[in-house]
Amino acid sequence: MRPMSDRAGQSARVYLDHAATSFPKPQGVAEAMARSVLEGGASPGRGGYAEAVEAGRVALSAREAAARLLNAPGAERVAFTLSCTDALNMAIKGVVRRAGRGGGRTPVVVTTQNEHNSVLRPLRALEQAGECAVERLACCPATGRLDPEDLRAALRARGGAALVATHHASNVCGTIQPVKDVARVCREEGAPLLLDAAQTLGHVPLDVAALGAELVAFPGHKGLMGPLGTGGLYVARGFEGRMDPLREGGTGSRSELDVQPESMPERLECGSANAPGIAGLGVGIAWVLERxxxxxxxxxxxxxxxxxxxxxxxxxxxxxxxxxxxxxxxxxxxxxxxxxxxxxxxxxxxxxxxxxxxxxxxxxxxxxxxxxxxxxxxxxxxxxxxxxxxxxxxxxxxxxxxx
Ligand SMILES: Cc1ncc(COP(=O)(O)O)c(C=O)c1O
The missing domain is CATH 3.90.1150.10 (Aspartate Aminotransferase, domain 1)
Known part of the structure; x- marks a missing residue:
């Protein structure tokens, strides 16, 4: 580790709130953001002139870095978001709304009582609107650990679920959940898994291909060392077809369509991107990969x-x-x-x-x-x-x- 030499903006006070957002950021993050604003200025994917192409290249390189870190099968499997909260909303609402279409039985989501409000509140809102039923599993009160067999029992009692949503590590007690076992139970019981990796990505190894989670939500501004206002959602190949987009709008592609394109990442990403933030995030992830x-x-x-x-x-x-x-x-x-x-x-x-x-x-x-x-x-x-x-x-x- 070279912790002191390449940290930017060091101060005498000791910052111990990295679970909220990491600080300082590695050298190069702020510079990449400034370059995006001062030198390029164009919107990625919106235009064929050199500056727009360069902005697209910077964004693609950040997406590739995120995919490499996750061991995702392709850069397109990662949609950039505003935060982990944004990614969690995209995942939860996208899956529940798609599952609920057609007027069959109300979709069930199984989660834990130890989630962040970024999981609890979207679920509560959907529950209050009658769009889903939610089972909230208790974790061990001493260790904060979820017992995967409690998850299995809940899935069997409910006759399956449209989604299982759980944190990888708690942002309070730090507990790392037994995600391999959780993912195995989900696979065996036929329920897709959404992992909230807010406290682990960049801190704890996470290989989505080995794990087999369908969805992984993450912030760009914590362990990935990017700026605030960044995050992402990993979506397993083909799973985007089982989600409604949270937002619809311009993607700079398939402009003749009046519906959201089906391909990733455009299915989930629309509107002008946070190009400066993504440029900074790319440098942050490259730093994490290098170490x-x-x-x-x-x-x-x-x-x-x-x-x-x-x-x-x-x-x-x-x-x-x-x-x-x-x-x-x-x-x-x-x-x-x-x-x-x-x-x-x-x-x-x-x-x-x-x-x-x-x-x-x-x-x-x-x-x-x-x-x-x-x-x-x-x-x-x-x-x-x-x-x-x-x-x-x-x-x-x-x-x-x-x-
Ligand atoms: C476990 C967990 N999930 C979700 C979030 C939300 O992340 P963000 O601040 O990027 O929206 C946090 C943030 O602290 C968190 O700790």
Whole structure:
């Protein structure tokens, strides 16, 4: 790892909110965005003049990088989105609406109680509109782990499902779900799988071909090191035919049609693209590919170990698995004698540590773990976090807890 030398915009304060968005970004991300605005300026796929062709080439190269990282069978399998939330809406609403067409039985979606609101809220909205029925599985209250056999039982009891939607890793307790087993159960029971990889892509290896998930939603601005306003949805070959597009509009292709083209990525991507964001994302993914997700995972584990060891016997409660190998580098902590908001404010004021307090848009995890409604303080690490950052965070939390 070369964490310090190539991070742009370094500051004296210690940023520990990588689960929200990564910061700083690798050198080259901001420069690629500036080039798109200052030098090219054209819209990708919209025109045959040199600048438009160049903008298209930059976007294609970012798409190819994303496909390589995921081990997707082709760049066209990745649709760019505004965020992971946008990708999740596209996937959930697209599948449910297509499955519900024709007036048969109401489509069923099986999910967990530990999802982010970006899964919970679209599902609740569809449920309230009578467009689907939702089964929300409980995860283990201690570890946050989903038992794949609970999933199998639910799928059998419901007579199958239009979709299974689950997170790869929790953005609260860091728990990495047993996704290989989850995917196997989905395959055996004939239910397509949507994986929310918001907390894993770029942090934890994910091979969509080996896994066999039909849909993987991801942010561009977290582990992929791109700018805010970027994300993507991987769609397995042929599965786009089982989804309605979330939006219809111009694609720069098949303009004679008054319906959305069937081919990917145009089926899901329309309107003028976020060319500067995608240009920056391409550089971020190239950086991740160059280092290798295996090496980034090893670095995340080293930093995570330093954090957990540093907490030692401090009177704090760490939510989720104690084994760092079982988690993404995301740690929600309850500090004895402090509300979550007060603890985060003290961490910033006294130690310059930037953490996130509250429910982290995932109230179900906090309900299950007994930390609702106050929540916890979340410390999350990224590619540029150091062992020293982790030790400092652990020491600061221990000091607060000991009064
Ligand atoms: C598990 C999980 N899913 C979805 C999201 C939404 O991602 P985005 O901020 O890109 O919309 C987040 C963001 O924190 C997350 O942690």
């Amino acid at each position: 290798g997700v295996g090496a980034l995972r090893a670095h995340g584990l080293e930093v995570s170990r330093a954090f957990v060891e540093g907490l030692g016997g401090a009177p704090v409660r760490l939510l989720g698995p104690s084994d760092v190998e079982a988690r993404a580098p995301v740690f929600a902590v309850v500090v004895e004698g402090w509300s979550a908001q007060e603890a985060a404010a003290a961490l910033e004021a006294e130690f310059g540590l930037l953490t996130r307090a509250g429910l982290h848009c995932a109230p179900g995890v906090h309900r299950a773990m007994g930390t609702f409604p106050d929540g916890a303080v979340r410390v999350s690490f990224g590619a540029f976090s150091t062992v020293e950052d982790a030790r400092l965070a652990a020491r600061a939390l221990a000091e607060l807890a000991r009064g």
